[in-house]
Amino acid sequence: MTATPTPLTKTDNEADAEATAADTAAQASDAPEAPAAPEASRDSSEKASSDDVLTDEAENDRDGDEDGLGDDTPPAGPLRTGIGAGAAAVVSGALGLASLTGTWMGKVLSERETLLGQIKTAQGGTASAQIHEIYADSWHTTAAINGGFALLALLVGAFVLARPAFGAPDAHPQPVWVRAVALGGLVLGAIGLLLSVGMYFDLFATLPSTGSGS
Template identity: 70%
Template sequence: MRRMNTSTAKTSTAPAAEDDREEQPPTSEAAAAVAEGGSPATGEKNGPSDALTKTDGSEESDDDLDASLDAEDPDDEDLDDDASRGVGAGAGAVVSTALGVVGLIGGWTGKVASERETLIGQIKTSNGGTAAQQISEIYGDSWHTTALVNGIFAILALLVGVFVLVRPAFGTPSAHPQPSWIRSVALGGVVLGAIGLVLSIAMFFDLIVALPST
């Protein structure tokens, strides 16, 4: 009887041992494989694919992505063209105003030309001459030369200012209009040039200040 009970106990404990082996948690190697993105059965890792997947399911290679990034946007080219045109127009407006100021109040070029005419007049009248001749040679020619040089600067101011103002009408239409400050500065140069030109003409022909008479 004892032998029969012992064999029965052994056979009853055998399935329990097999159930315990089935319920044992996964080993550390299997857990590490799952954490790294692999499957616990094979231990293989799921590496990144060599191609990028689009939203519609198709695949796009790295070369196609680089080509699309290198392609230039036409809108960016238009912005660059507008910026370059704006810089040129702004510079022209400032130059027009500066030329208008020189044409109105004079500059060192007009002073040098005036002093040269004065020196020539002194040389011509050094051997003698009438008072009217000395006034005309020494002072009259000097004043007229100053008026002529100032008039040239005034004309240049007018030409540059008018060019800046009318250029958008003859150029390519742009989505970005010309800034208002450029038009204002260019208009100021045109006004200064016109005033300087009128004064230069009046001084050259002795309409405002005439030469003294003897």
């Protein structure tokens, strides 16, 4: 006679425990994974922040490059002003020097006056008339031409030196060499003008006389 195995039966407490475990697992599987969403949002925020930083750095670099190019390229207005002042100063110096040494124009006009004097006195004339027509008019013409160049040198030099006083308040100061050349032209022009006036009115040397009064 064989013995039949007795079936194992679960108590009520074990059944309740298994049911509770099954419900907890089901709730856990149905609930969304909370930690995943904050991690993804944090990654996207960090990426957006890094993109903003790179964009700001690129804009700053571009602005810096533009500012650097602007600093290297001087404004057109002051540059033209400096070139014009330098050229005027050189012209003033050249005119002042020409008023002292003479010019081609003065020489030609002087020779013309000499020729006219010879023509006028060719048919006869006193010695005094010959001196006046041939020599005096020629000297006076040369003095007048040199005086004109001296006056121009004075005006141009004075304009260059006085221009900053009448310019814009934010105008750049003139270079030292420009003021030095303009001052040199001004001085040469003043000396040339004094000499020309003296020669024209025979202050430094009088006309020769024949001694006969004729």
